[in-house]
Amino acid sequence: MRCPECNALNETDASACGTCGLLLLNVLPKRRAEDLAVQRRRASDHDSAECQFCGGAISPKAVRCRHCSEVVDEEFYRQRAQRLRSRVNYASWVLYLFGLGALLLFRPVGVLSIAAGLLLSIAYYAIPVEPPASPRNKKRTRLGALIRRQLKLERVSIPLPALRNKKLVFVGTPLIAALIGYSANLFLLQEPVNDILKQSDAFRGMKVSAHYEYYVVPGVVEYNLQTLTFRQTPIDVHKAFLEFAKKLKEKRYKRVDLSYKGNRKFSIDGASFAQLGREYAKENFKFALYDFPRLFQPTVSTSSNRDALLEFHRRWYGDDPLTKTVENGLR
Known part of the structure; x- marks a missing residue:
């Protein structure tokens, strides 16, 4: 040259x-x-990939498509979903445990905190684990496999501020804990009450809710009288509670509360409640009917046992202007 x-x-x-x-x-x-240009185009064709959602040309190492903004890297999608689900599950447990503690001090805050924890727990299961199938290559996923992936249980460690190197380890979500607690209240307390109310026509229309205190304190039982009709007399209400005590006479509780429409009226210690059930099972009606009001606080002071029993029922639910049951029983 x-x-x-x-x-x-x-x-x-x-x-x-x-x-x-x-x-x-x-x-x-x-x-x-011209030959070099063709070689470069062929090399670029080998270095590019096709978006599975929109069909646009993207880099093989791309995480998102630059045309439709969909996540095309499945491994990145799974890792991101796992991180997000872990954070949501951790937050739900913190709110749930805080709510359980707050119930003992200020009930509205505890209820709101528990509700927020359960909502986050539901959101945890709603976050998809696997990336969505592309419209071009749509594979059918079996419902069972999808449920197993979404309901995958993971361990959650929550540190304790007061203790070093100590953590609370939970498996699953607060929603599972709430379902277990609800099942315990339903089968251990509410079902015996439902069986009692079905025994006689005298209990027809009466609604009673039996559950642990705040649904989570197993040592305290709340017997909540919710609805009465004009056909029920104080003896009917009294008998329903005695049947409940008879069914649970072998259980050991710290306290049993008698409530009306959610308002606690009387409390009885667990030993006296068990004694009431045993005496009623022995058909000791004197103890069950006349000594019964004196087991509660405040002590009813009246001239006769019959008047003490009726006064007890007045204080339990007879002060409600919509309830005339006590008046019906006195006629």
Whole structure:
């Protein structure tokens, strides 16, 4: 190759003139340039991928499609979903445990905190684990496999501020804990009450709710009288509670509360409640009917046992202007 400046002869592949130092450009033949362009296009075709959602050309290492903004990296999608689900589950447990503690001090805050924890627990199961199937290659997923993936249980460690290197470890979500607690209240307390109310027509229309205190304190039982009709007399209400005590006479509780429409009226210690059930099972009606009001606080002071029993029922539910049951029993 000759230098256009000094006309000196240089090597064919020389990049500069050896005499004057002028930079030399190797101009390839037109045919050779076209071949190189084709090779570059083929190489670029091998280095690109197709978006499974919109069909656009993307990089093989792309996380999102630059055309439709969908996540195309399945492994990245799974890792992101796992991180998000772990954070939501951790937050739900913190709110749930805080709510259980707050119930003992200020009930509205505890209820709101527990509700927020359960909502986050539901959101945890709603976050998809697997990336969505593309419209072009839509695979049918069996419902059972989908449920197993979504209901996957994971361990959650919550540190204790007062104790170093100590953590509470939970498996699953607060929703599972709430379902277990509800099942315990239903089968251990509410079902015996339902069986009692079905025994006699005298209990028809009466509604009673029996559950642990705040549904989570197993040592305290709340017997909540919710609805009465005009057909029930104090003896009917009294008998229903005695049957309840009879069914649970072998259980050990710290306290039993008698409530009316959610308002606690009387409390009896667990030992006296068990004694009441045993005496009623022995058909000791004197103890069950007349000594019964004196087991509660405040003590009813009246002239006769019958009046003490009726006064007890007045204080339990007879002060409600919508309830005339006690008056019916006195006629």
